[in-house]
Amino acid sequence: MTQPNPDRDPGPDPAPDPALRARADEVLRALVGRADAELRPDQWRAIEALVVGRRRALVVQRTGWGKSAVYFVATALLRAKGAGPTVIVSPLLSLMRNQVESARRAGINAETINSANVTEWDDVAARVADGSTDVLLVSPERLTNPGFRDEVLPRLAATTGLLVVDEAHCISDWGHDFRPDYRRIRTLLEDLPAGTPVLATTATANARVTADVAEQLAGTRHAATGDVLVLRGTLDRTSLHLAVRQLGDHAAQLAWLEANLPRFEGSGIVYCLTVAAAEQTAERLRAAGLAVRAYTGQTEPAERLQCEADLVANRVKALVATSALGMGFDKPDLGFVVHLGAPPSPIAYYQQVGRAGRATDRADVVLLPGRDDAAIWDWFASQAFPDEASVRATLDVLASSDAPMSTAALEPRIDLRRSRLEMMLKVLDVDGAVTRVRGGWRATGQPWSYDAERYARVAETRRAEQAAIREYAAGDRCRMAFLRAALDDPALGEHPTWTCGRCDVCLGGSRDVLPDDEAVARARAQVEVPGVEIASRRQWPPQMSALEVPLSGRIPEAERAEPGRAVGRLDGIAFGRALRELFAPDPDGVPRDGELPSPLRRPALDVLDAWGPDVDGVVLVRSASRPTLVEHLATGVARHLQVPVVGVVSPGPGASRHDVNSAQRLATVHGRLRLALGEGALAGLPGRSVLLVDDRVDSGWTMTVAARALRLAGASAVLPFALAVG
Incomplete structure (x- = not known):
């Protein structure tokens, strides 16, 4: 498809209609509550294109320019002509309350359909159908909900008088805030009757994103790319x-x-x-x-x-x-x-x-x-679209299932954290490879290809943007x-x-x-007051039987760890930097090991002194990658508390991954950890409390499984202690 030129002249405007313009200014004045308000030239140009030309338009204007005025004024004019309600897709409906109130001052009745008012959907839909609702606001997440997609969306598409896509840069995976749910809007665009005006608005889109959004706005059925009116204004903000x-x-x-x-x-x-x-x-x-x-x-x-x-x-x-x-x-x-x-x-x-x-x-x-x-x-970038192997594995699991699978049911079978798994499923849904139905997700059997080249280009764009913000900060x-x-x-x-x-x-x-x-x-x-809480796990992940792990439901109190303490969070403002440097691998990706660095020794002891754990012994969680660090930490802690080291929890053979979801991590930990108590310790453990020492707590399952083993061996309480959380 031909790339649109965001700055091209889309052709002559429709013949002026003074009466329509006067009515538009009246609506604006009621909207903003000012008798002297007048539409900006490009506001009127967009409104006229929507109301008279029934066109598709993309408005890229700075915050505060008045993009919402365009769709509310256009709504009033279109409704006066007998058009159906306006549908606004916006990512943050709760933050549009003031706009809804302004619209009501102009005689425009606005309502929402969202996850918080599911019981009201039928009533809202009825008011839309009988014409008493002028504007319906929906979140992009609603577009992927099976009930909404199959029952509400078709009726909306058939009767919509104006479709508005707010924060439209979210459509583009070249944009700074791409959201997979927004990709469903392309399907909605294709289902609109010919001649339905469409408005997309954003304050943050460079030329690449503007071109991408305009191309998607054009669609393939009702509009040529060059027919999309693109209005881009200056971004200077004098205040x-x-x-x-x-x-x-x-x-x-x-x-x-x-x-x-x-x-x-x-x-x-x-x-x-x-x-x-x-x-x-x-x-x-x-x-x-x-x-x-x-x-x-x-x-x-x-x-x-x-x-x-x-x-x-x-x-x-x-x-x-x-x-x-x-x-x-x-x-x-x-x-x-x-x-x-x-x-x-x-x-x-x-x-x-x-x-x-x-x-x-x-x-x-x-x-x-x-x-x-x-x-x-870099951490946020690592949460981008998964590699092809993970995608194929997900498709294979869904294809082999006779029934829809929920995200919770998929999670034990896929080595992705839940947030990445959900994002991937949404993208595959729009691509047609899976579909969301009541009860979960189902494979469609449609062919699907992994666009590695595009993902690489997007990643390169991200790196260029990072270099640009560094230049902004350092430049003159x-x-x-x-x-x-x-x-x-x-x-x-x-x-x-x-x-x-x-x-x-x-x-x-x-x-x-x-x-x-x-x-x-x-x-x-x-800032440098050490100590953050390590919360204790209280529930096993669902579907663990699929991984042959006999754990389910609530963790019995008699098998549970107590809340613990760590020196700091890896992403915290106090000791985060020192802890990240400690756990960062060397240039070849090999974990660094050694005694606890001096700058972290005093903070570790300060946490213990402020906490004051009443324990009879220390058990260390032996690390496969940093054995010296953990042993040095545990022996130092035991010496400071004046208690003995009474046992070791050791990992068995096999690889251990931390970049997986909760169920996968628990399965790995459950299958590998082994408790070994020192001579005479087993007899003395019942009724005694122990401090369980590790270098880092991430998912929390290592501490949870190790604490369970100690409680089953007779420990009255297990108190976790670590250097870092996160």
Whole structure:
């Protein structure tokens, strides 16, 4: 298919209709609550293409430009002409509440179908059918739900008056936030009746992503690629004052936050790359007296809503968040965005900082790069689409089954973590190799090919994006000019020497305050408090019988480990770097072994002293890759606690993998671990408690199985202790 030119003139506009334009401005004024509001030229051009031309359009415009106004105004005009309801596919429906309220001010009735209101689906569908609902919002995940796909989606496709794909860059696997569920939208596009207008919107798409989305938007039945109207505007945001501050470590970053957050106007967001960093940063800032809350993918839905409400109402100075707080969040007066660690691409960075300064004259945007950024990027990249062998194995398992298989049933048979398995199944579903039905997944028998060349090109694109964000952080070019160039801003090409005049490069510095040595030392003392909990496993994974492991259901309390302690998390802000360096293999990929490094000895003892475990002996988990490290740790711990080493849990022959799912890991551990107690220890073990020492806890199954063996041998309590969690 011919690649679309995002900047080509799609042809002459329809003949002007003054009455329609006047009505459009009336709807806009009701929508935004301002009597002087008027549509931007490109807003009207997109609306006219949808309402009059019944075309497909892609709008790539900066955050705050008014993309939602395009689809709400178009909805009002189309409904007045007798069209069916608008269907909006958006990844974060909970964050569109304010838009729904605005739509109602304009007389537009909007409703949602999502996983939280399944019992209301029939009623909502009935209101859509009888014409009382103007806008229906659905999440992309709903498109793959069998009940929705088979029963609701066909009726929607037949009656939709306008289809809107919000955050459309998610369609493209070249984009910074590709989501497999979005690929189902291509099927929905093909099922629409001819002449159904379609609008795709995004604030973050470079030329490659724009071309890819436009091609998918065109489809194969109803529109030629060149017939897609692509409107791309300038990405400059005059309110944003960009800066980069290079600081030595996490302690210096925390001290910087303590000094500068109170100086920033209003409230804002502090982005972190990992859940642990967000939670620990929020904890430290609260201890320093700042009103902040953590917001991550692990935050409960109700708490998320409360966090968002607190930020909107300025009841907190900041949310310390991962990328879970991103697309769709709307606070026009957001005063600042700070990043502790760089996102893996300039596009992702622009998307997140675009939340700030939409209705303010100034918003401060500061990047604090971390020394661990590249390692974190590499970990997330490792979670990409699995290799061909894993895909073929999954297809073979499904093909050999007479009945649909749930993800839980598949997991013991496939050596992938659940998140990667689910993502792979969604991609295979769209590719036609599997289908999701009631009860799970089924192979279709359709031929499928592994596009290794495309995956390699995507991986190379990711590496180029990582190099670009490093250049942004280290460079001496105007920050906004750099971001605009990275996103292929068409307006920048007309002014190649343009500079913003607002960033730290243009001004020769920024107005932030550097913390003094005392403040950094104080922050370091707070950060370097060792100790995190090791949670005890309480439930065996399902379907273990498929792996010939006779374990199921809840773990009896008499066979369970107690909660334990570790020095730190591998992704934490305190000892994460030292622990990652300890467990990093050498250049040839061989695990490093040796005595516990001196910088980690005192923290390990500090954890024990603060915890105070009351134990009668130590049992070590012998490591096949780091035997010296674990033995040195266990003997040192035993000496410090003044108790003997009474036993060893040793791995049997065979390879052990950690990059597999929970069931596979448990099966490996269950089949390999052997408990050996010292002479006289068995007689003294009943009624005694032991400290179970390992170097690292990942899935937790090694500790769980070893603790079970010790409890069955008579131990009254087993308390796990390790250097690292994660």
